Amino acid sequence: MDEVLKQKIVSLLDQHRTMRIATIRPDGWPQTTSVGYANVGLTLYFLCGKESQKAANLARDDRVSLAIDDDVDQVMQIKGLSMAAHARRVLDEAEGAQALSLLFARYPAQEGVAFTLPSPADVAIFRVTPTVVSVLDYTQGFAHADLVTCEA
Template identity: 65%
Template sequence: MDQELRQKILNLLDQHRIMTIATLRPDGWPQATTVGYVNDGLTLYFLCGLESQKAANLAGDDRVSLTIDHDTPDIMAITGLSMAAHAQVVSDRSEAAKVLQLLPSKYPEQTSLPVSMPTPEEVRIFRLTPVVISVLDYAKGFGHTDLVTC
């Protein structure tokens, strides 16, 4: 991947803080859910409940698809990311602590944080490692995408 495209992906990741993630249910149907995320470079992280449907789905199949985008009144200003990725549970305490420390940086306008942030034992933290990234940029033409294999 060239440096310009990598920087464009990183800028889009930094500009946003929610994504729609699709996991596969046991019956084969995809399940799409909106979640918050943080990223460390191209690696994304999200939290969910220990017994959530997402966690159960990912225990059976670690493949996900996700989108990150925003609404715009100008159709030719549509930009965003679509990714195919593998999800792994973060079990290393130092990595989990790093993820939990990154969360407040995504919400700088939040003046008061919860009394206590969840601990790694109270939530399931997933690391998303991209396999394919599609960068959508209508400014380059209707429906234009740049495809990157990681």
């Protein structure tokens, strides 16, 4: 992978903390939801309820499609990415604890708002590994995108 494009992808991932992710429902239709995420380089982590539809979808088929971008005022300011990836459940307790720590570090505590950090056993934590990334940058021209294939 081209190092300049890789750094552009990592920079976009680092600048955001929510994504829209589509999983595949049992009837074959995509289901898209918004989730918070954290990343370590190109690897993303998110969590959901253990009994959620998203967790059930991913237990059947780990393929996902996701999008990350800003809501900009002008179309020619669009920058973001979309990704085809695999989302696999994190079963290792140490990796799960690290992922939770990374996720909640992106959401600083607010005064007067109490929140108890869940344990890895309380939630379903997923590791997202990209296979193909499309880097959108309309500042380089309408609908400009660079397609990057990631190593397995």
